[in-house]
Amino acid sequence: MLDVSDLTVAYGQAVALDQVSLTVPERSITAVLGANGAGKTTLVRTISGLVRGRGGSVRLDGLDISRLAPERVARLGIAHVPEGHGVVTELSVEENLRLGSMASRGGGVRQALEESYELFPRLRSRRRLSAASLSGGERQMLAIARGLAAHPRLLLLDEPSLGLAGQVLQQIMSKLRSLVADRGLTVLLIEQNARSALSVADDAVVLALGQVVAHDRAAKLAADRDLLGTYLGF
Amino acid sequence: MRKAVGAVRQSGRRVPVASLWGVVGRRPLARHGLFAVLVAIAIVIFSYQVSSYTNYNLAEVAVFVIAAAGLTLLTGVNGQISLGHGALMAVGAYTTALLLKSQPNLAMILVLLTSVATTAGAGLIFGVAAARLRGPYLAGATLALALALPQLALHFSSLFGGEEGIPITPPSAPSWLGATFSSEQWLAWISVVAALVTLVLLANLMRSWVGRTLKAVRDDEVAALLAGINVGRIQVLAFVISAGCAGLAGALFAYWVGLAAPAAFSVTLSLQLLIAIVIGGLGSLVGAVWGSLVLVMVPDLTGSLASGLNLPSSIANNLPLAIFGLVLMVAILAFPGGIQGGLKRLAGLGRSRWRQHGLRRESG
Amino acid sequence: MHTLLVLIIEGLVQGAIYAALALALVLIWRATKVINFAQGAMAMVTTYVALFVIQLGLSYWAAFAIALAFGFLLGAVVERVLVRPVESASPFNVVILTLGLYLFLEAVVPMIFGGSIRSFPPAFAITGIEVGKVQVPLSGFDLFTFGSVLVVVLLLAALFQRTNLGLRMRASAFSPEVARLLGIRVGRMLTTGWALAAVLGALAGILIAPTLLLQPTYMDEVFIFGFTGAIVGGLDSPWGSVVGGLLMGLVLTFVGYVSPDLETLAGLAILTAILMVRPQGLFSGHRERRV
Ligand SMILES: Nc1ncnc2c1ncn2[C@@H]1O[C@H](COP(=O)(O)OP(=O)(O)O)[C@@H](O)[C@H]1O
Ligand SMILES: [Mg+2]
Numbered sequence A: 001m002l003d004v005s006d007l008t009v010a011y012g013q014a015v016a017l018d019q020v021s022l023t024v025p026e027r028s029i030t031a032v033l034g035a036n037g038a039g040k041t042t043l044v045r046t047i048s049g050l051v052r053g054r055g056g057s058v059r060l061d062g063l064d065i066s067r068l069a070p071e072r073v074a075r076l077g078i079a080h081v082p083e084g085h086g087v088v089t090e091l092s093v094e095e096n097l098r099l100g101s102m103a104s105r106g107g108g109v110r111q112a113l114e115e116s117y118e119l120f121p122r123l124r125s126r127r128r129l130s131a132a133s134l135s136g137g138e139r140q141m142l143a144i145a146r147g148l149a150a151h152p153r154l155l156l157l158d159e160p161s162l163g164l165a166g167q168v169l170q171q172i173m174s175k176l177r178s179l180v181a182d183r184g185l186t187v188l189l190i191e192q193n194a195r196s197a198l199s200v201a202d203d204a205v206v207l208a209l210g211q212v213v214a215h216d217r218a219a220k221l222a223a224d225r226d227l228l229g230t231y232l233g234f
Numbered sequence B: 001m002r003k004a005v006g007a008v009r010q011s012g013r014r015v016p017v018a019s020l021w022g023v024v025g026r027r028p029l030a031r032h033g034l035f036a037v038l039v040a041i042a043i044v045i046f047s048y049q050v051s052s053y054t055n056y057n058l059a060e061v062a063v064f065v066i067a068a069a070g071l072t073l074l075t076g077v078n079g080q081i082s083l084g085h086g087a088l089m090a091v092g093a094y095t096t097a098l099l100l101k102s103q104p105n106l107a108m109i110l111v112l113l114t115s116v117a118t119t120a121g122a123g124l125i126f127g128v129a130a131a132r133l134r135g136p137y138l139a140g141a142t143l144a145l146a147l148a149l150p151q152l153a154l155h156f157s158s159l160f161g162g163e164e165g166i167p168i169t170p171p172s173a174p175s176w177l178g179a180t181f182s183s184e185q186w187l188a189w190i191s192v193v194a195a196l197v198t199l200v201l202l203a204n205l206m207r208s209w210v211g212r213t214l215k216a217v218r219d220d221e222v223a224a225l226l227a228g229i230n231v232g233r234i235q236v237l238a239f240v241i242s243a244g245c246a247g248l249a250g251a252l253f254a255y256w257v258g259l260a261a262p263a264a265f266s267v268t269l270s271l272q273l274l275i276a277i278v279i280g281g282l283g284s285l286v287g288a289v290w291g292s293l294v295l296v297m298v299p300d301l302t303g304s305l306a307s308g309l310n311l312p313s314s315i316a317n318n319l320p321l322a323i324f325g326l327v328l329m330v331a332i333l334a335f336p337g338g339i340q341g342g343l344k345r346l347a348g349l350g351r352s353r354w355r356q357h358g359l360r361r362e363s364g
Numbered sequence C: 001m002h003t004l005l006v007l008i009i010e011g012l013v014q015g016a017i018y019a020a021l022a023l024a025l026v027l028i029w030r031a032t033k034v035i036n037f038a039q040g041a042m043a044m045v046t047t048y049v050a051l052f053v054i055q056l057g058l059s060y061w062a063a064f065a066i067a068l069a070f071g072f073l074l075g076a077v078v079e080r081v082l083v084r085p086v087e088s089a090s091p092f093n094v095v096i097l098t099l100g101l102y103l104f105l106e107a108v109v110p111m112i113f114g115g116s117i118r119s120f121p122p123a124f125a126i127t128g129i130e131v132g133k134v135q136v137p138l139s140g141f142d143l144f145t146f147g148s149v150l151v152v153v154l155l156l157a158a159l160f161q162r163t164n165l166g167l168r169m170r171a172s173a174f175s176p177e178v179a180r181l182l183g184i185r186v187g188r189m190l191t192t193g194w195a196l197a198a199v200l201g202a203l204a205g206i207l208i209a210p211t212l213l214l215q216p217t218y219m220d221e222v223f224i225f226g227f228t229g230a231i232v233g234g235l236d237s238p239w240g241s242v243v244g245g246l247l248m249g250l251v252l253t254f255v256g257y258v259s260p261d262l263e264t265l266a267g268l269a270i271l272t273a274i275l276m277v278r279p280q281g282l283f284s285g286h287r288e289r290r291v
Helices: A040-047 A070-075 A093-102 A109-119 A121-125 A136-149 A166-183 A194-200 A218-223 A225-232 B002-017 B020-026 B028-049 B052-077 B085-102 B108-129 B135-155 B183-207 B209-219 B221-226 B231-257 B267-281 B285-308 B313-334 B338-363 C002-032 C039-055 C060-086 C091-113 C140-162 C164-174 C176-181 C186-212 C220-233 C238-258 C260-277
Strands: A002-011 A014-024 A029-033 A055-060 A078-081 A154-158 A186-191 A203-208 A211-217 C128-131 C134-139
Touching: A002 A040, A014 A029, A014 A040, A014 A055, A014 A203, A014 A211, A029 A040, A029 A166, A029 A194, A040 A078, A040 A154, A040 A186, A070 A078, A070 C176, A078 A136, A093 A109, A093 A136, A093 C164, A109 A121, A109 A136, A121 A136, A136 A154, A136 A166, A166 A186, A166 A194, A186 A194, A194 A218, A203 A218, A203 A225, A211 A218, A211 A225, A218 A225, B028 B052, B028 B183, B052 B085, B052 B183, B052 B209, B052 B231, B052 B267, B052 B285, B085 B108, B085 B135, B085 B231, B085 B267, B108 B135, B108 B231, B135 B267, B135 C220, B135 C260, B183 B209, B183 B231, B183 B285, B209 B221, B209 B231, B221 B231, B267 B285, B267 B313, B267 B338, B267 C091, B285 B313, B285 B338, B313 B338, B313 C060, B313 C091, C002 C039, C002 C134, C002 C140, C002 C164, C002 C186, C002 C220, C002 C238, C039 C060, C039 C091, C039 C186, C039 C220, C060 C091, C060 C186, C134 C140, C140 C164, C140 C186, C140 C238, C164 C176, C164 C186, C176 C186, C186 C220, C220 C238, C220 C260, C238 C260
Parallel strands: A029 A186, A029 A203, A078 A154, A154 A186
Antiparallel strands: A002 A014, A002 A055, A203 A211, C128 C134
């Protein structure tokens, strides 16, 4: 569904992604792993149009989206939950969710809100509060819920585990799995925490210093102790 | 070890050929000073070639350069906006006027220095009061200063002469310059010398630790605080120095107009100064010079253009300002780094072209 | 007692004008972090347009509507053509740009409409309303001035708080990058913000014109007091700016009554005093940075 090929991104002179190629099959979860500074965030920001690549292409179902503005990419059904949640703290919880649902292709606002509160009941009781009053974990929940409220085809999650308790994370991951199965959702999951990501993902890509060093079934990579030891610090 | 020996030998070889430039080139104060002397000589020669009207304009440019250079330190280097420098110039002008009223024969240099001191004092008070203000809040407070100070002159009219202001006799040229030497040319000389001295002092200040600290505060206040810089004090210091320059400019301005009156120090003057430093190239003293030239030359040129076109008065009177506004907008859109920024870019472009050209020839 | 009432009414009506301009500045500040120094001049232009329409023989209300619509357009064009290209440049550049626009507009208008002072009609009588046999110090035009600012402010509040468009605009102002990720055309939202602000300015311009009389510089003072009001209230707070504007109106009216030539001075002294205590205005949500 998503094809990244030979993608090169640089900040000034510093090359952050060097001819990165990967594919994300439809109805699957693909994990992108790598140490801090490997280029994971740069990858998703380039996919969603926030960063311009210097070369290569990003295709969504064959359509080259690498030159599109982020708002156009979003309206093609790609939802990006940015690193560090990206909740708008000046707005209320419900307003954040409504913003997410506005990008939705089908399904009303009310339905989207209901789904969000079902997924994270904690948000329902806080829906009138300012998002600034939420804890770190709650903000992460809100950000993920907001991403899902858009009913995206492709969900880009940048380190969702940050600030979330293990239990909540488990719950979110199983919800994602069911969305993949029921609604045909596709997920690109960025993680530094390889163990939990590999357990939920179908495929995995390992980035190191801006280059793809492995791209295979998640189960296979999870068994490759050498690889994990070298690049992911196991 | 070998490296060290090489260095010694190299520097040893340099000493015998140490020309005047060799000594001067390495000391900023001396280098800037030498350059200023050369410019002064050029301008003195120039001032003999042109009409007294041009000398009059020359003095005006010099006055603007002094004030704009001071504002460059505050706004460009330290990042504090001021919409009230016109008011600080008024402090300098009124100091001069009042001083001359009580002591008509006081040496001009003393008058100027007193004006600098008083205005720096005013800058100190204002700088302390505004030390916690940032961005638009500082803009608002300084704008208030620009509006309020001329009002004070009106309110205490017995002291400040109200709307009419206080007249000043322009300085007359010393007799050894000859009987035909115009007072415009004399004032132009004085103003240009004052401007050059100001520029040299500020250029050296900007290269010293003061300049680096001012920039550090502008670039990242929090980081500067963490590095142990007393941000409040350095910001007040910038205000004081900048106000001192405004005081000098105001004093010369008063001599130039022959009057210290509130109308001359309107908000427009403050805005003009800000415009000058941004159009010239924010943060650069050379930019302040460019900006002052633009400020004086563009309205002058468009004014003579408009009056030459035989237009109805409602159009002719407003055309210069309309063109000035338009030039301002277009210039900012075309040259975000101001004139100095644009020139640097051009120079860089030329240099890389040159280099490419050279390479191609070498390889060819 | 009577005098006090007169002063309060006059202050609130004046204040409503300043509040409209202050709110316009705050809308733009929140959207693009720019102080629009041409806000007053733009309002001057729209009022001249209104006068032109009236002189064509159309009614006051047609002129009123056209002026506001023209303001909307002008605001949008200014944002698109002038402000957008320097979005990422130094804030000083944007300041100079709006100053350039201010100078340009104040020079071009007299070239088109002539520079002489013109009178501008009020919408309603400017003499006090009679209740029974007593004339109260409140004219129909006062009521209209205060009322129309109130209505527009409330409409804007409803737009921002209750509609999807308002939500998108707020998100774009607070967090442009996140807004774009949510599919919002941030540029369009910012343009709308500028356009709405210019409508508010146009309203202020048309309401104060009968009192101040029309000339190219007539909005300068209004702009400065509106700006002061916005700063007193806190640039991040729309309600703060409205309160700040009303406060400016009251203070200036009272000081003007006591000593006319101290009006400006006192207003600005108060501004400085308030800023010394609260460097970010009275109602700014952001707490002062403490490091
Ligand atoms: N805005 C930026 N400007 C300059 N360099 C950046 C920027 N963002 C990221 N980088 C650099 O790009 C590399 C990849 O960063 P990033 O994509 O954030 O990695 P990750 O998300 O895997 O930790 C790092 O070396 C980082 O320093
Ligand atoms: Mg990252």
